Amino acid sequence: MAQISRRDVAEMIDHTLLSPDATPADVAALVDEARQLGVYAICVSPSMLPVRAPGLVVATVAGFPSGKHHSLVKGAEARLAVEQGAAEVDMVIDVGAARAGDYNAVLADIIAVREAVGDRAVLKVIIESAALTDEAIVEVCRAAERAGADFVKTSTGFHPAGGASAHAVKLMADTVGGRLGVKASGGIRSAAQAAELITAGATRLGLSRSREVLEGFPS
Template sequence: MSTDGPTPHHDTPLGGGSAVPDRAAVAGMVDHTLLKPEATAADVEALVAEARRLGVYSICVSPSMLPVDAAPVLVATVCGFPSGKHRSEVKAAEAARAVADGAHEVDMVIDVGAAKAGDWAAVEADVAAVRAAVPAPAVLKVILESAALTDDEVVAACRAAESAGADFVKTSTGFHPAGGATAHAVRLMAQTVGGRLGVKASGGIRTGQAALEMIAAGATRLGLSGTEAVLDGVDGSEGSEGTEGTADDRSSSSGGAGY
């Protein structure tokens, strides 16, 4: 793994509804994301330039786009994305290759079908396989696809991820038709593992207001693609449009739109 840039951390003290963070503080919580299938190397170069200018925590790109020199910004990637329906050994190999290619953080997708079936041993084993492939200091985030799960399933998935050694739980891929992040899901995740694991909200967060609602609910990291517009909203300079419903909606209509 690349040693450039700051040491990755698992959490930030801003989440959980303390003081309202300013633009710079929110930027420091952002994984500036480009996971569109049609993304090109030129698009990634532009992403890096924007990330440096905005002062975000990391960029998040597809593993095939690695290695990427984004210093001082960290580099995150995904594995088993976006369906999670990959064998554990395939996810583990993909994650290990990504870290070898310089990724500091890996966002893996659980087998949502196993979660829906209540096979929590399988969910935990899947996460554990990836954790073994990318031990610390690599940071492992576990995408639950929370909009597709019941509250009880979200809680159980968080516990399985924690038992398997994850560093973060994360709401969504942003590609599932069930929707993206909600403040309700973030709050539930934070109540379950907050203080021990980080909580990342991603999927359909398009305004400063939505980002601040996620942080107030307990998010310690945000996955954003329209980062500058969101940060402008934190400054109070966004327009009246840009969200699909409120951040506390139980079901977002952002599925398929990416981050």
């Protein structure tokens, strides 16, 4: 951890609030805390948009958290979010299609969202890595790259199989080879975990406990 500064980590963080019972006051508090911490972005549910957050990137989600939405619905949700000010969209794939080995369906799903937002937003693809085999992780990452995604992302944080792991992050990073970013999210609660994931190849972190994590890094 000594090689990674608090500021470096802060600039990788999407400070996240995706709780289904979040209120506008909670989002306002998230924005205030994000400014205090110096993080890169905030990530909120699409129903909370638009959000006034000068100086911060605003991210949201599509098809969240199950991914079991029709691709056209995901696309419409993403398009509306961008029209309401989101600069980044984290979409959830159909994890069942990936588990079944139907990578063409995964590809088509991602393409639908990519085409819906065009080049107006950064597109991150949530693959639920804890629910997939290594082979499926690799194939889904390849599909995301072919579809024009900007990032692959480990987890929603809501799947019972778990969240981010260093093993999955390394596999994802090795597959995309620096051509896409790699976002680690889900269950990251300490600086030690964050450092392990960054060392494995994460270029962005999705955190709801950003302050807690950052306090473990040297200033």
